Amino acid sequence: MLAVMGRDDIAYAAGAARPLYGAGRDEAAIHSSDGLGGVVLPAPQRPPEAQDATQFLADTLRAAPSGALTVLALGPLTNLAQLARDEPAAYARIGKIIAMGGTIDELGNAGPYAEFNMACDPMAARLVFAAPVPVTLIPLDVTRKLRASSADLDRLARSGTKAALLAADLIRTYFASHSDRQSRPLHDPCVMLMALSPGLFETQTFRLTIDCETHPGRLEKAHEGALVDVAVSIDPEAALDALWRGLSC
Structure with a gap:
């Protein structure tokens, strides 16, 4: 992705290969074996950093003012949990975490x-929710409301930017x-x-517990749970317009 955008000035590191416990899960049926639906990307212009993600995050956080950095978490929270466990002082320097994940009232995937x-x-x-950094969680209840039609993708591609053309190709592979x-x-x-635009969402604060055994990943509201800000609604039309504008710059 960085090579497509010509951003060889941005460093990146390899994340955890497996969860803290267990064997993990596979979603090749949706994203294909390459994770990109068969869309071909150029070779990286620079190698990953020598450190793993935990050390890379720790070094990055220590080099920035405390509280200045927001972590955008798009996948399982393994790297952040390892950081909280192994480098708690560095972890505490995170300003906030915005994570995609969970389901509150809807069925899971x-x-x-x-x-x-x-x-x-x-x-x-569980470790990340309980750690001393605020978490905003965006669950399936909200993300399922943001979708694109073929006409939407045509509109995006017409802008002609590298990001827009690549995003349109990737999303087209994501049609069922x-x-x-x-x-x-x-x-x-x-x-x-x-x-970038928190006003697109409404959030509420819940106390959440997460099941690690019977139904792994199940979130439940409970008095003894960790405090988590949870997105409960989105303006889908305005959100799609904002996303398209960002990709078209």
Whole structure:
């Protein structure tokens, strides 16, 4: 992705290969074996950093003013949990975490009770929720409302920017079938939209527990749970317009 955008000035590091506990989950049926639906990207212009993600995050946080950095978490929370466990002083320097994951009132997409990211590593989510950094969670209840039609993708591609053309190609692979009128939910962009335009969302604060055994990844409201800000609604039309504008710059 960085190579497409010509951003060899941005460093990146390899994240955890497996969850804190268990074998993890696979979603090749949706995203294909390459994770990109078969869309071909150029080779990286620079190698990953020598450190793993935990050390890379710790070094980055220590080099920035405390509280200045927001972490946008699009997948399982394993890397952040390892940081909280192994480098607690560096972890405490995070300003806030915005994470895509979980389901509150809707059915899951990794079984009836859980969302994929939470189900992949529920123990990591438990550690992150309990750690001393505020978390805003964007669950399936909200992300399922953000989708794109073929006409939407045509409008995006017409802007002609590298980001818009690549995003349009990637989202087209994300349609469940050629006959579908809309893509599957655009889960991950909700995190960036929350960071840039929080007014697109309504949030509420809940105390949440996460099941790590019976139904791994299941979130429940409970008095003894960790305090988490949870997105409960989105303006989907305004959110899609904001996303398209950002990709068209």
